[in-house]
Amino acid sequence: MSIKLIALDLDGTLLNEAKEITDPVQEALLYAAARGVHIVPVTGRPYLGIPRQLMDLGCVDYAVSSNGASVWRGERRIISHPIAMELCGELLEKLRGQYLLEELFMDGAGYISPESYRKAEKLHAGTPFWDYYKESRRVDESLERRLREREDLEELALRSEGREQGDAIAEALTAYPQLKAARPTPFYTEIMSVEAGKGRALEELGAVLGLGLDEIMALGDSDNDREMLQTAGVSVAMGNAGAALKRLARYVTEDNEHDGVARAIYRFIP
Numbered sequence: 001m002s003i004k005l006i007a008l009d010l011d012g013t014l015l016n017e018a019k020e021i022t023d024p025v026q027e028a029l030l031y032a033a034a035r036g037v038h039i040v041p042v043t044g045r046p047y048l049g050i051p052r053q054l055m056d057l058g059c060v061d062y063a064v065s066s067n068g069a070s071v072w073r074g075e076r077r078i079i080s081h082p083i084a085m086e087l088c089g090e091l092l093e094k095l096r097g098q099y100l101l102e103e104l105f106m107d108g109a110g111y112i113s114p115e116s117y118r119k120a121e122k123l124h125a126g127t128p129f130w131d132y133y134k135e136s137r138r139v140d141e142s143l144e145r146r147l148r149e150r151e152d153l154e155e156l157a158l159r160s161e162g163r164e165q166g167d168a169i170a171e172a173l174t175a176y177p178q179l180k181a182a183r184p185t186p187f188y189t190e191i192m193s194v195e196a197g198k199g200r201a202l203e204e205l206g207a208v209l210g211l212g213l214d215e216i217m218a219l220g221d222s223d224n225d226r227e228m229l230q231t232a233g234v235s236v237a238m239g240n241a242g243a244a245l246k247r248l249a250r251y252v253t254e255d256n257e258h259d260g261v262a263r264a265i266y267r268f269i270p
Contacts (some may be wrong), residue, residue: 001212001214001215001233001253002215002270003215003216003217003233003268004031004036004201004209004211004215004216005036005037005040005108005205005206005209005211005215005216005217006037006038006039006040006216006219006265006269007037007040007042007201007202007216007217007218007219007228007232008039008040008041008042008218008219008261009041009043009199009219009220009221009222009224009225009228010024010041010043010045010050010051010233011041011044011045011174011183011184011221011222012064012220012221012222012238012240012256013219013220013221013225013238013256013260013261014054014219014239014256015040015051015222015256016210016256016257017128017256017257018128018256019051019053019107019128019131019132019189020053020128021032021054021128022132023039024068024262025259025262026057027109027262028259028262028265028266029054029059029261030055030057030059030263031266031269032098032265033057033059034267035211035269037269038056038061038062038209039057039059039060040060040062040063041054041060041063041064042063042064042066042068042185042201042218042228043063043065043067044066044155044182044190045065045066045132046065046067046105046108046109046110046136046154046155046232047063047065047066047070047072047075047077047108047109048109048110048135048200049110049132049135049136050063050065050191051132051259052135057130057228059140061073061074061243062205063076063187064106064198064201064202065154065207066105066154066155066190066192067182067192067197067198068081068154068189068192068196068197068198068200068223068227068228069081069082069083069192069193069196069208070108070154070203071104071204071208072108072268075108075234076121078206078208079193079201079208080152080154080191081154081190081193081200082107082151082152082153082154082193082197083153083154083155083156083178083179083191083193084151084153084178085148085153085179085190086151086175087147087152087158087179088104091156091172091173091176091179092156094167094194095158095169095172096145096174097148097170098160098165098168098169098172099158099159099160099161099165100116100119100159100160100161100165101113101115101116101120101158101159102116102120102156102158102159103116103134103137103156103157103158103159104143104153104155104156105153105154105156105157106146106150106152106153106196106234107152107156109137109138110136110137110141110145110157111138111140111247112137112138112139112140112143112219113139113141113143114139114141114198117137117139117222119129119159119161120137122135123159130181136160146205151225152238153188155191155192155194156188156190156191156192156197157181157188157189157190157191158188158191158239160187160188160189161187161196162184162186163187166183166186166187166188166189168194169181170189170257173191174177175245176193177191177194177268178193179191179193179194180192180194180196180197182223182224183224184222184223184224190224191266196206196225197228198218198224198227198228199227199228199230199231200227200231201228202216202218202228202231202232203231212233213231214233214234215233216231216232216237217231217232217233217234217235217236217264218231218232218234219236219237219238219253219260219261219264220228220234220236220237220238220241220245221237221238221240221241221245221256222241222242222245223245223247225241226244226245226248229245229248230248234250234268235248235250235251236247236249236250236251236252236253236264237249237251237252237253238252238253238254238255238256238260238261239252239253239254239255239256239258239259239260240255240256243250246258249263251264251268253267
């Protein structure tokens with residue numbers, strides 16, 4: 001069965017360390033799209049965090065954001081698995097003092113308090129990550145009120161000061177079977193509904209497009225990509241991925257600094 005959809009993680013996969021898509025990778029994406037293959041970013045970022053460089057290529061019609069909590073066609077959300085706001089509020093109260101800053105992903109953006117934004121700026125200003133962050137975050141002085149009023153929370157992201165705090169957050173989450181978490185780094189925890197996930201999003205989008213899982217190729221580098229690599233018919237781990245992810249993948253490509261996505265596309269798209 002030929003590949004009809006390529007699911008691409010962004011950070012550490014499609015993007016290099018400068019948070020850019022290299023020219024060879026851009027050419028490979030356009031090569032695949034010209035053969036009728038859907039190019040679908042699948043990311044823990046909010047929708048507004050998908051790089052303009054990718055969207056401007058003109059080959060992205062669908063996207064998956066917030067670790068599978070939302071599926072988009074253009075700027076319209078077509079599938080959503082939100083977290084109950086009262087559950088989020090309870091969790092934040094329980095964890096108070098155990099994280100550095102919190103972000104609420106809604107409306108395709110990351111909402112953040114002024115205090116948390118200042119902390120994030122101190123951590124990341126002057127880095128390629130900060131450019132993405134400024135584009136995708138919305139400073140909200142009434143974050144607590146927003147938490148009580150809204151019903152469309154896609155993801156709760158908590159930035160801890162180190163692995164120990166991140167482990168404490170993970171332990172606290174075991175009391176909430178309605179929630180699941182991904183930790184792309186030891187100090188960053190992305191919390192979403194147990195109904196969400198990158199793998200489930202691929203199943204749901206595949207059903208919308210009339211595609212079987214054997215027609216989907218997924219590429220990723222970190223633990224929050226594990227589910228989609230297990231779901232897709234063709235699984236590709238980046239050269240910079242951890243050993244466990246490489247073991248479960250069908251194919252291991254070059255790393256994100258050496259056009260690994262392009263090599264995988266030419267390997268599986270004739």
